[in-house]
Amino acid sequence: MKKILSYIFGRIITVLLYLSGSVTSIIVVLIVIFLFSEGSGLFGKKPTEEGFIMAVNKTNNVKHLDAEQIKLIFDGEITNWKKVGGRNDSIILFRMDNITDFFTEEQRENPDSVIKLLGENYERLPQCISRVVEANPGIIAFVGKKYIDKNFAGKELKIDKITISDFLFGKLWFPTAHPVAVFGALPLLLGTFWVSIFAILFALPLGLATAIYMAEVAHPTVRNILKPVIELLAGIPSVVYGFFGLVVVVPFIQNTFNLPVGETALAGSIILGIMALPTIITISEDAIRTTPRSMKEASLALGATHWQTIFKVILPYSSSGITAGAILGIGRAIGETMAVLMVTGNAAVIPHTLLEPVRTIPATIAAELGEASQGGLHYEALFTLGCILFIITMIVNLAVEIISSRNKRVAS
Amino acid sequence: MTKSINQQIAFWILRIMSSLVVLFLVLILGFIISKGIGVINWKFLTTMPEDGMTKGGIYPAIIGTFCLVGGSMLFAFPIGVMSGIFIHEYAPNGFFKRFVQLMTNNLAGVPSIVFGLFGMSLFVNKLHFGDSIIAGSLTLGLLVLPVVIRTTEEALKSVNDSFRLASYGLGASKLQTIWRVVLPIATPNIITGLILSIGRVSGETAPILFTVAAYYLPKLPTSMYDQVMALPYHLYVLSTSGTDIKASRDMAYGTALVLVAIVLIANLIANALRKFLSKKVKMN
Structure with missing residues (x-):
């Protein structure tokens, strides 16, 4: 009986030793799995915030931009569409908060007309954005998706998804920038x-x-x-x-x-x-x-x-x-x-x-x-x-x- | 003649460069000790930080580091020693053994910040430990595991094979030989390694940044799911992002000295133990 017990005990110890012998290998594999599963999610995603899009005038022939270009445009370092493959026209920036810049001076001075244009609870904002985008051929607008209705007079600009080569060879690292985050490592x-x-x-x-x-x-x-x-x-x-x-x-x-x-x-x-x-x-x-x-x-x-x-x-x-x-x-x-x-x-x-x-x-x-x-x-x-x-x-x-x-x- | 002059010149260059290395250590240690020694007193070691960490002590950070060292050793020591025994005594020479050794080496080379990332994604997020002593201890434990394995291996290697053969000759099984003969001889060397890895664990910052360390938490932990302050992170906070960096400089010097002292003491004990042992072995 004692012999059997000690045999079993010996077996258990041996199994434990084998297990702990492979523990480093298991850890390395786990590190690989966790690191790569969390890290690979980055690729194939759009660098903009969820629910926002870039819109341009319909006549604009630029089809898509990457994160770095958008960052430079919104920083004012690229000021002409020619630089990003479009026609020779200067870029006009449009964000939700500078919408009043696009009103005429009288409209801006007069609170009543601002309300008339935007609506009392901003319910006319979509039409207003649409009008602004239509009126300025060089505009690039960063707007929430919910303000784009089906009669929108502009078109949505495609933003390139993040690729491995963008990540490895991108020269800008602005992970928290607005409107787009740029991940160039x-x-x-x-x-x-x-x-x-x-x-x-x-x-x-x-x-x-x-x-x-x-x-x-x-x-x-x-x-x-x-x-x-x-x-x-x-x-x-x-x-x-x-x-x-x-x-x-x-x-x-x-x-x-x-x-x-x-x-x-x-x-x-x-x-x-x-x-x-x-x-x-x-x-x-x-x-x-x-x-x-x-x-x-x-x-x-x-x-x-x-x-x-x-x-x-x-x-x-x-x-x-x-x-x-x-x-x-x-x-x-x-x-x-x-x-x-x-x-x-x-x-x-x-x-x-x-x-x-x-x-x-x-x-x-x-x-x-x-x-x-x-x-x-x-x-x-x-x-x-x-x-x-x-x-x-x-x-x-x-x-x-x-x-x-x-x-x-x-x-x- | 020129040959021996050349040799003289070359040897002097070697001497000067080696003394530069010593000079670096003397400079760093001398600076930390001379600046920090005035700050350290009983009150500094046993009271809470006050006034936005510019006054008071570092008691919670010391206790925090103590918890983390204990926790990580509880995890890494048994597994590491068993793994070392497996690699040296059990694993048959061949692909599997080489693979395990390669993986251990790889793990030893992984940067500490990667352990931090891994610990955060596995222990903090996936297993829902949150920022806690257990998450931090496990992360640190993974980090020192290769160190423990390697020292165990080295310690077992230094046990002469004649001991094993004698034990087998007396009819003992493999397990009995390891337990009764090999381990008793190797234990002191293993303990030396353990002490050195305690020094290593208590100074690591990157793995605990996102798994346990608290910026400011003037109370002691009550369970292993609590956050704690830790000495290395406290030093980082004091010297780069404290509320008043200039005013907390003295506190930083003191903390740095405590950290260095832990490493110094660990090294001294390990060295003394090693010397004591080599004498004992000679006597046999």
């Missing part, structure tokens, strides 16, 4: 890469030098000091790095370069570089250590100095491990949220220099998710950004996996 993508690449450019030489020093040159006592230092650097929370950046690095950059604001890509790169150091150092050091002793000794026996051996034998041998460390460092930098959010200034514009504010994908999610209503376009767009981030880190991980497995094969 290009500035965020470029901002993320911009900050991360400069972070690595600064962290890689430093990290590599430290790794070589620790693995080859340093006295064991020095190494025993350096190791906990690097562990601590890795352990400091990102929000503390962000705070340090905000209080020390940002004012320093502002004063040194005489800038109006110190929250710049440079500040982000410096902080991210420091944060990426531990990853680069640990992985490169491990890679350097795997160099077989016989290779080192062969080089030394041929009369090479220690430095020549490091430079000509050890570094080439461990180059794939070092590459893996650098890629993983970039991956960490791309995904870092809080520190970047606090020091880069968060302006969603395509960066040109290091001394201007940028905004990264993780910072955008962290800053905007709180104010986006659940299930709305903005919410879905942020999840789509999360998908992009997830895909990037998956690529980074797989690349590292491939590089290090190749390294193992070479070693054996």
